[in-house]
Amino acid sequence: MVTKNQIKLIKSLHQKKYRKVHQLFIAEGYKVIQELLASDFTLESLYCTETLDFSVDDNRMVKVSNDDMKKMSALSSTSNCLAVFHCGKELALSFDNLVVALDDVRDPGNLGTIIRLCDWFGIKHLICSSETVDIYNPKVVQATMGSITRVNVVYGDLLELLSSRGGGIPVFGTFMNGRNIYQEKLPTRGVIVMGNEANGISPIIESHVDQRLTIPRFGDLQQTESLNVAMATSIILSEFKRSSL
Amino acid sequence: MVTKNQIKLIKSLHQKKYRKVHQLFIAEGYKVIQELLASDFTLESLYCTETLDFSVDDNRMVKVSNDDMKKMSALSSTSNCLAVFHCGKELALSFDNLVVALDDVRDPGNLGTIIRLCDWFGIKHLICSSETVDIYNPKVVQATMGSITRVNVVYGDLLELLSSRGGGIPVFGTFMNGRNIYQEKLPTRGVIVMGNEANGISPIIESHVDQRLTIPRFGDLQQTESLNVAMATSIILSEFKRSSL
Structure with missing residues (x-):
């Protein structure tokens, strides 16, 4: 179950200034979240309207209602899953290519x-x-x-x-x-x-x-x-x- | 001034079936409307929230409020102008190129x-x-x-x-x-x-x-x-x- 404060935090991440403050960002949709999970990005929390086969700890996956998902989503057509990740670090530039x-x-x-x-x-x-x-x-x-x-x-x-x-x-x-x-x-x-x-x-x-x-x-x-x-x-x-x- | 029926007609044109019935479509934004006006497409009516330099008959240009424009618009960020045009005719195909x-x-x-x-x-x-x-x-x-x-x-x-x-x-x-x-x-x-x-x-x-x-x-x-x-x-x-x- 998702709390009002969590929804508030996630909605704040629609805005750049709060992403900067919290160093968090949201990703929506199965494919993007799967790719982020398989990468160096660190998951903060995951919200799904139905059971999906993400391999993450149970305590990081939260079941939410469609209404709550709509409140959290930044997209015009909401997905069945939304994840919060920690922002990555910029790596040193290379001009070799x-x-x-x-x-x-x-x-x-x-x-x-x-x-x-x-x-x-x-x-x-x-x-x-x-x-x-x-x-x-x-x-x-x-x-x-x-x-x-x-x-x-x-x-x-x-x-x-x-x-x-x-x-x-x-x-x-x-x-x-x-x-x-x-x-x-x-x-x-x-x-x-x-x-x-x-x-x-x-x-x-x-x-x-x-x-x-x-x-x-x-x-x-x-x-x-x-x-x-x-x-x-x-x-x-x-x-x-x-x-x- | 735009009537409720005009707004209703324009909103119906967001849907394909009503575009087919009326053989009309909407275009939003100055540049697209200018290009359509300069082409073979026939204007039905034009709605603007401010005075714009379109060269069309006065009786085809209707001043509307921002609220009415929002009601008519099919886009998430509304423009200052919206036009209704007649659908064009499909031309014969040529495979010369x-x-x-x-x-x-x-x-x-x-x-x-x-x-x-x-x-x-x-x-x-x-x-x-x-x-x-x-x-x-x-x-x-x-x-x-x-x-x-x-x-x-x-x-x-x-x-x-x-x-x-x-x-x-x-x-x-x-x-x-x-x-x-x-x-x-x-x-x-x-x-x-x-x-x-x-x-x-x-x-x-x-x-x-x-x-x-x-x-x-x-x-x-x-x-x-x-x-x-x-x-x-x-x-x-x-x-x-x-x-x-």
Whole structure:
């Protein structure tokens, strides 16, 4: 049975400031929780509306009503399970392979998708500007589908993080007027900066970009809307990896 | 001023069956409405919470309160404008260029994103199985960001639609055990089938696939979750188009 105080704590974790205070976050849905349980993340407590085959101590698994689950959930369609985990530690960055850097990506679905793409393409480190949406936002956790356990996400001042990369590591950015990504020989090391949904890459970061890339469009040049940042990331990472084959 | 009956009609358009009865759909947000107004779609009525620079007849633009807008909106965060348009007509399919076919894609965000990708990559025709989410679902309209006006989307029995393609047009599908998409010479004509989010391509459609493709994964082979259908579509379309350069 879940207490009012527990529900209150869990609801507070919908907000970044309380996640920071408690160093806890919530994950919803069977698959994501299973992946987190199998990872280095530490479980605090688990709430289920029915009996599920999680292998956790009985005293950490709490049966709850559908009504209570709805109160706790941060998602529009609630799942049959919700878990509270301790936030992980950021690991040291390594620039030995490709690194992705996000310049104020604000949409939780986009960040979750980009983490999943990094996982798919074997990219171990993701740098996020301080204004990028919080990785422990419940919608981000949901959208990663478990990939959150396999990608090291580091937040901070983007310029400082970029300048820690050392010599010889190029910074790539996507712009309307860059070089055709399909015709470039792309390296196996480098930082790929992806910009904010509305404003793209900020001028300060742009001034540190060594190579400007463009994804050519094939639709009506006058009319087509730009690609969403997650779609652009999938195409760019695909090209970098193909180029390395 | 908006009447109770108008609000009732608009709310009914959140549901597919009433969109079919009335042959109307709703679009929310300035950009999407502007694109629809500039296209062949016919406006029925327009509701705004503030004065906006749409060039429509005064008698078609209705000022509404924020409360009424919330009642009418199908989105979790309401916009300052909502328009009702007449559903468009499906155009005749042409297989002269690449065509994308969706085998029961259910998520509105995925369909909207795929329509946007078709637009970006200059793909004019999109085939959807009858079970694929309705193009006039408000969340699909929203996610297309206006690309709905530039891609011809045709619904029907997928097998029948595929068999209308004529001889010499190959059907491509993505599977775990297909040929490496980065190493194939891909044609400029063909149908690219994308499967359902949970189950992939159905067995009946699979039996009509001429060439099985795979997007190679670079992350930990044991653990990485599969790519979401919209991300996979972006990578596959990018490869087909690059291959044609």
